[in-house]
Amino acid sequence: MAKYNLNINGVKRSVELDPTTPILWVLRDHLNMPGTKFGCGIAQCGACTIHLNGMAIRSCQLPVSAVGNQEITTIEGLSENGDHPVQEAWIEHDVAQCGYCQTGQIMTAAALLKNNPKPSDEDIQATMSGNICRCGTYLRIKEAIKTAAAK
């Protein structure tokens, strides 16, 4: 057990737990922030994607002990009211089917656009191929990213 002060969505949060605990479970179990999803636990599906200093990473692979005071952003902190351009584009294209993968998809897409505001189709494909959507919404994800990029 160890104590950590985390910087999550601009807020300091203290937790005391096993240092190996992945941030995914810190968020879900200890901080009651369930927007970050569990899909595989082995960095294969992207459902658990968050931003660490603005970069999209898989939170199931990030132990709490490795975070320090780096900035974590989760889906809950991406925007105040769901009005981030990527979220708005997701609604415009009615992307979701079951919706379970979508917060991870959105976090990956938001990081992509931050670093590459006008991505090509190839850029989108290469970046998004780490996020599985079992419902097969890939086409709408691509269209939504293009819409968000145009804003």
Add this chain to the structure above:
Amino acid sequence: MEKVTNKYDRRSFLKSSALAGGGLMLSFSFLTGFKRSDGSSDASGLNEGWKELVGYIQISSDNVIKLICPNPEFGQNVMTSLPMILAEELDVNWEDVLVEMGPHDNVKLGPQFTGGSNSVRMYWRPLRNAGASARQMLIKAAAQTWGVAASEIKTNQGILSHGSGKEANYGEMAALAAKLPVPKDVKNKDVQNFSIVGNSKKNVEGLKVVTGKPLFGMDYRVEGMKIAMIQHPPAFGMKLKSFDASQTLKMSGIQEVFSFKLYEDDFEQGGFDTRTFNELIAIVGNSTWEVMNARKKLKVQWEAAGELKQTINGRGGKTEMIIPGRLETTANQYEMMAEQAKKPARQLRKDGDPETAFKNAAQILERTYNAPFLAHNCMEPMNFFAHVEADKALVAGPIQAPGWMEPTLSKLLNLPPEKIEIQMTRMGGGFGRRAYAQYAYEAALISQKVKAPVKLIYTREDDMTYGIYRPMYTATYRAALDENKNLIGFHVKGGGIPESPIHENRFPAGAIDNYLAESFEIPSNITIGAFRAPRSNFNAAAEQSFLDELAEMMGKDPIEMRLELLDRASKNPVGERNDYDPKRYAGVLQLLKEKANWKGPKEGNVSRGVAAYFCHNSYAGHVVDMINKDGEPYVEKVTSAVDCGVVVNPDAAANMVQGAVVDGIGNAFYGGLRHQNGVSEQSNFDKYRMIRHHEAPQNIDVHFVKSEVDPTGLGEPPFPPVFAAVANALYQNTGRRHYNQPFMTEPSSI
């Protein structure tokens, strides 16, 4: 105007709402299901004075209109499409309604089963009647209040008005309307006058999804809840011998470890109470990570389970089944199917004299198709919450068939059904998997044992290796041609582990004079169940590939050849029990031909494959355009045509078809679960290949046949024909026919 008789009686509504209790509607998960259509606010604080007009509609005195979705949502968009049907007949502005997921209450809300592409089909009439009934009750209330004739009152988007200038909103009349009897006969709107149904509406939970609100079973949480995991045997055909939990119990946050039986040995299972493993170990603790780690410290001894006898009391009556004890390996499974296929099989249908037709044939085409077990791999792994107390229980989580789990839960917990509250959360996918509730039973039994609220979580590995899989299938098709290449005989013999795929009354039955369908099963301890379009997902793949090869042998265009057969089935059908309507089937092919601009299977460097199929009362077909990308076959574009009757929510329906296409390509190319001595060879997405973003088509162009026929299925029908359209394009692309799924790693052991 259509006139229909309302089957629902007011007394049952009232009785059950008293049972359900007022507080139920706004308990945790339903509160989060609440939403104004602009997404702006929650409904907390709005729960004052709801008046229930019919089971699905509540209106408050301040004119908030709440529509209750009866069926669990797993991505097929019923939480939007079912309330749209209600709103249409109630005559309200869609932007003004709240939509809420209903509680489990079969008396009040109907069968509440999500599966079999049935939601819209099953609820189309009841919800139209409910909406029309509520509208009629509001009109009657206004008539009484104003002292005018009901026939003189009009409604317009939630406003009642009378020629004298009197006007009121629905809220003002709700209290009185709720006291009136539900009318026996109501008039439904004409389809041509629909203003909500047939116009695309956005997912009512869209904003909640993109902001990560706690919608799913995985997100369900109550104060003091424990986390539980199970340890199941490592192989199908094994069982628990003994275990040592001493190391596990030393780990931090661990409360209890124990073994438990899901069902007693002589338990009579319901049709969907699949029994994969008889005995499991539960690990209960404070947090997911602690329980995950502690589970790894268990020392368990397993032994061969041997042959098992099971009694199943399902829809087809009571059956006794002997489950073999062998530890299965994929290569042997294919051998077993091939062996069994040589033996005599059960005849399902025979028309004319197929033996003679084959004896006299100038040419015979014979091909065998095989497909593996498939794991559902819902994105949200199985999980369930349960709080079982001495005299009552609350269970909540992702479930497709709450009504089917209730009787079993009642027996397992020894509690009467009315003491068991079932809440349905949004599901992170279902695809058939969540019609089998063993994970919910496990959660309930664990909660009962530890006397605390518990959430059972499967890891991805648990989910993939403790599955209810799509069965393994094989089918051999034979066609007999005379010297003029006329099709004079057709024979299909299919089987599977442990279930046969054959639908004997489907196309091309009815189109060929001499026809024979036969079937066989090979029992297994690998548990199976419904997987998006059960059986059809294989039959379509095999049959539609076979027809493509047959058309080539007959020197015909694959679409024309199908249309000729359908024409025959329409004008002069063989036999009386043909499931499909040949005209609607042909309609889909014609629409497809036009929209895909079909001229033949090869256009420049594009290879085209076509297939169409009927299942779940709907018709669907695709043209797949394949090219090579980075040296691999790649489906760049798909054109789809579907006839599912009236389309309730067109854009969401298109999304569903696009998803089915992507799912079909993924499973056709990569899907398959293999076994080695009963052990699943794949347990996570590193080895079980799922289709990914860059492998999905650039474009999927979806067209619906314009129709006024009552809606039929949509979640499943577009899925089965994808496999064959892909296989047929692959043939054009590589010059080689593909008979064994998955096509990209065609099993060498067959």
